[in-house]
Amino acid sequence: MMLTRFLLEKIDRTGWIFLVLLALAAVMVPVLNLAVPPGSPFHVSNTAVSLWGKYMTYALLALAVDLVWGYCGILSLGHGAFFALGGYAMGMYLMRQIGPRGVYSHPILPDFMVFLNWKELPLTWWGFSSFPYALFMVALVPGLLAFVFGWFAFRSRVTGVYLSIITQALTYALMLAFFRNDMGFGGNNGLTDFKDILGFNIQSQTTRAVLFSLSVVALMIGYLLARAIVTSKAGKILIAVRDAEARTRFLGYRVEHFKLFVWTVSAVMAGIAGALYVPQVGIINPSEFSPANSIETIVWVAVGGRGTLVGAALGAGIVNFAKSWFTGAFPQGWLFALGGLFIVVTLFLPKGILGTFTDWWKRRGETREPPAGKAVGQPAE
Amino acid sequence: MLIDPMDTQLPAEPVKAIERPQIVTQSLLYLDGVSVSFDGFRAINNLSLIIAPGEMRAIIGPNGAGKTTMMDIITGKTKPDTGDVIFAGEVDLTRLDETAIANLGIGCKFQKPTVFESHTVEDNVDMAVKADRTVFGTLFQRRSAEIARRVDEILGIVRLGDHRKRLAGDLSHGQKQWLEIGMLLAQDPKLLLVDEPAAGMTDVETAATADLLKDIAKTHSVVVVEHDMGFIRELGVKVTCLHEGSVLAEGSLDQVSSDERVIEVYLGR
Ligand SMILES: Nc1ncnc2c1ncn2[C@@H]1O[C@H](COP(=O)(O)OP(=O)(O)OP(=O)(O)O)[C@@H](O)[C@H]1O
Numbered sequence: 042m043m044l045t046r047f048l049l050e051k052i053d054r055t056g057w058i059f060l061v062l063l064a065l066a067a068v069m070v071p072v073l074n075l076a077v078p079p080g081s082p083f084h085v086s087n088t089a090v091s092l093w094g095k096y097m098t099y100a101l102l103a104l105a106v107d108l109v110w111g112y113c114g115i116l117s118l119g120h121g122a123f124f125a126l127g128g129y130a131m132g133m134y135l136m137r138q139i140g141p142r143g144v145y146s147h148p149i150l151p152d153f154m155v156f157l158n159w160k161e162l163p164l165t166w167w168g169f170s171s172f173p174y175a176l177f178m179v180a181l182v183p184g185l186l187a188f189v190f191g192w193f194a195f196r197s198r199v200t201g202v203y204l205s206i207i208t209q210a211l212t213y214a215l216m217l218a219f220f221r222n223d224m225g226f227g228g229n230n231g232l233t234d235f236k237d238i239l240g241f242n243i244q245s246q247t248t249r250a251v252l253f254s255l256s257v258v259a260l261m262i263g264y265l266l267a268r269a270i271v272t273s274k275a276g277k278i279l280i281a282v283r284d285a286e287a288r289t290r291f292l293g294y295r296v297e298h299f300k301l302f303v304w305t306v307s308a309v310m311a312g313i314a315g316a317l318y319v320p321q322v323g324i325i326n327p328s329e330f331s332p333a334n335s336i337e338t339i340v341w342v343a344v345g346g347r348g349t350l351v352g353a354a355l356g357a358g359i360v361n362f363a364k365s366w367f368t369g370a371f372p373q374g375w376l377f378a379l380g381g382l383f384i385v386v387t388l389f390l391p392k393g394i395l396g397t398f399t400d401w402w403k404r405r406g407e408t409r410e411p412p413a414g415k416a417v418g419q420p421a422e
Numbered sequence: 423m424l425i426d427p428m429d430t431q432l433p434a435e436p437v438k439a440i441e442r443p444q445i446v447t448q449s450l451l452y453l454d455g456v457s458v459s460f461d462g463f464r465a466i467n468n469l470s471l472i473i474a475p476g477e478m479r480a481i482i483g484p485n486g487a488g489k490t491t492m493m494d495i496i497t498g499k500t501k502p503d504t505g506d507v508i509f510a511g512e513v514d515l516t517r518l519d520e521t522a523i524a525n526l527g528i529g530c531k532f533q534k535p536t537v538f539e540s541h542t543v544e545d546n547v548d549m550a551v552k553a554d555r556t557v558f559g560t561l562f563q564r565r566s567a568e569i570a571r572r573v574d575e576i577l578g579i580v581r582l583g584d585h586r587k588r589l590a591g592d593l594s595h596g597q598k599q600w601l602e603i604g605m606l607l608a609q610d611p612k613l614l615l616v617d618e619p620a621a622g623m624t625d626v627e628t629a630a631t632a633d634l635l636k637d638i639a640k641t642h643s644v645v646v647v648e649h650d651m652g653f654i655r656e657l658g659v660k661v662t663c664l665h666e667g668s669v670l671a672e673g674s675l676d677q678v679s680s681d682e683r684v685i686e687v688y689l690g691r
């Protein structure tokens with residue numbers, strides 16, 4: 042009861058539209074994919090299901106970034122690290138599920154360990170045969186890393202560009218570490234060749250459709266949670282920190298605690314997004330830590346509308362649709378297009394697509410409705 | 423070694439071993455021998471100042487005299503190199519950070535008016551009202567009738583009742599100053615530090631601000647920094663003139679303004 046109220050109370054119209062559309066997608070896409078025959082114009086293709094499912098996890102990542110950047114002013118250029126860590130945790134579970142079906146047929150060790158001539162499972166891999174444990178790690182590892190990182194960064198009052206740079210350094214350092222074979226996470230090949238998840242064949246279309254729906258549901262829950270946070274009084278404090286950090290301190294708020302809270306929640310959200318991403322794309326490797334990924338996420342949020350949540354998710358979808366079209370049409374041009382898009386948005390749509398649209402909608406409403414003062418004398422409807 | 427501001431979040435225990443003289447224990451704010459340098463430049467130089475409980479004090483002095491820096495030392499924004507800063511006779515402020523000092527009951531209005539521009543006027547005050555300030559406390563907090571009443575009261579005092587739903591960023595300069603004073607009041611501090619409240623205000627607004635501060639001073643201790651001598655005269659309180667980081671003269675406005683050195687460095691320009 043309390044929780045429902047906490048989550049649903051402050052959803053605005055944009056939010057409801059967003060949630061309803063997502064709920065529809067979660068139900069309809071699998072139906073149109075599985076139950077409608079391929080010849081029909083209503084059929085949703087298998088590739089589309091996988092692609093859209095991937096976008097849903099990107100949207101959740103964008104939401105996580107918007108929570109810290111849009112509402113607390115922390116420009117994270119390292120959220121890809123939390124996403125990748127969540128992904129690795131899921132990947133490790135999926136590797137352990139392969140069991141003796143690997144190329145080397147080792148009952149326990151994943152192929153790459155046999156190849157490296159390892160004799161036993163490293164400690165880091167223990168427990169990952171259990172799904173609940175893996176899920177726990179999906180949240181814990183990014184959350185803990187964010188907590189420790191944030192603890193040091195925020196209490197030393199590292200802010201602005203310096204903070205952005207160290208988040209970038211964080212993801213870069215992790216990328217280098219995960220490239221090393223002796224880290225025990227598959228080196229530059231990463232983790233792949235997954236067979237099944239919870240006993241269901243990961244290649245089967247039903248599993249894929251379910252993963253799609255789960256990603257949509259995760260995005261919905263992520264949105265509800267983020268919205269509840271930003272509309273609470275704590276959310277107002279976050280915005281206060283973003284706009285006038287010193288003032289907030291002098292009012293007696295412990296700014297570093299608020300930052301640490303939202304930063305950690307955001308990292309866990311990113312981790313969950315990564316965990317849903319991996320079974321859908323079938324691979325996780327160190328390139329997911331690449332600094333460019335984190336920067337791309339910032340572009341999604343900026344394009345969609347920073348500080349709007351729904352806009353961030355929308356931006357992730359729009360930019361990635363553009364990307365898949367573009368990389369098909371002009372394979373070399375994507376990075377230029379992305380850079381161009383970012384410049385255009387920052388110069389002409391500083392509030393992003395959603396922010397600009399809501400402003401326009403409001404202004405339209407104001408000019409069409411008679412001013413409140415004049416309406417008083419009119420009879421009630 | 424990193425200095426951990428979180429270690430200092432609790433009000434420092436009064437140190438039993440040190441017996442403080444009466445002059446310290448009976449003052450609300452006690453600064454003695456305070457100095458601070460920025461890159462070798464002494465902004466505050468062996469400054470001593472005592473504010474009694476319930477007192478209102480006006481601080482004047484030329485630009486760069488160190489008035490704002492003195493405020494910064496009291497609020498914890500700047501740490502003094504040497505000297506004692508003692509609040510309420512027992513708390514060593516130099517060991518606390520801004521948040522802890524604010525929660526002890528010291529509020530400040532910045533020289534440059536600073537309000538939360540993307541929040542409404544009402545929300546600005548609401549955030550300042552004394553209430554649970556922890557993360558999880560605020561996450562589930564709802565505006566109680568008590569708080570709502572307090573917000574109304576404050577908005578009435580600073581005459582922003584009609585503007586409560588507007589964004590603070592849309593207010594005029596003078597209104598922002600008032601909002602900030604309102605937020606200060608909402609915190610219900612024991613000591614208010616007010617840096618140039620009348621800057622950029624019209625004469626009418628300035629007079630109203632003086633009245634407001636006099637009203638506030640009935641129930642709070644206040645330190646006001648101002649350049650506007652008319653405003654200071656209006657307040658009618660003890661005046662301290664700072665110059666080059668230390669006290670040049672102290673006394674009634676007439677005494678201070680007839681002091682030759684004050685005339686030379688400040689008034690006579
Ligand atoms: N963070 C800082 N770094 C370097 N110098 C500083 C810093 N803060 C203040 N100063 C210097 O210390 C001196 C005192 O400044 P302060 O702002 O306290 O003066 P003030 O009396 O408030 O002046 P005004 O009336 O102009 O507000 C000035 O010379 C200023 O340049």
Ligand SMILES: [Mg+2]
Binds near residue numbers: 489
């Ligand atoms: Mg000043």
